[in-house]
Amino acid sequence: MPAYDGTRFEPPAPVAIVTLRDPSSRRTVSDVMLLIDSGADVTLLPESAIRGLGTANGANEDFELMAFDGRRTMARSVNLDMLFLGRAFRGRFLLIAQEYGILGRDILNHVSLLLDGPEESWSEQRLLTEIKNQ
DSSP: OOBEESSSSSSOEEEEEEEEEOTTTOOEEEEEEEEEOTTOSSOEEEHHHHHTTTOOOSOOOEEEEEOTTSOEEEEEEEEEEEEETTEEEEEEEEEESSSSEEEOHHHHTTSOEEEETTTTEEEEOOOHHHHHTO
16 A cells, blocks of 8 residues: 655655656666655656666756755756556656655646545545446
C-alpha cells in the first residue's frame, strides 16, 4: 500500500514508488521514490535513478528552476516513461541531485489521489465509469 515516509520527512509525507523506463532501449529502473507534492509545477527525478538506466537519453536541455524561497538552480532534462499507478507517463522530466524526486502537478493532474494523513497512507480514487469499463 502506498505510504507516508516518516524517516526522511517530519512530519511524515506521502511518497510514491515509480519505475522509470528508457523509451528507446526499454531498460527500466524500479523503486524510485518521489515525494507527492501538489505545490510543485513539474516532476523532478533523482539523477542517481537515471544513472541506473545507463543512458543519456533525452533532450539534455537545461531549464531554470525556482524554489519556493526564490532560489534559482539549473536542471538537465531527459525524455523517459514514468510508470505510476499502472499507467505510462511519457515526457520530458527534469533531474535533481537528491536521493528522492518530486511528483508534481504535471502528473498529479492526471490522477485522483486520496491522502489519508491520520493513517499515513494514500490511494488512487477510481471513477465509477473506469471501474465499470474494466
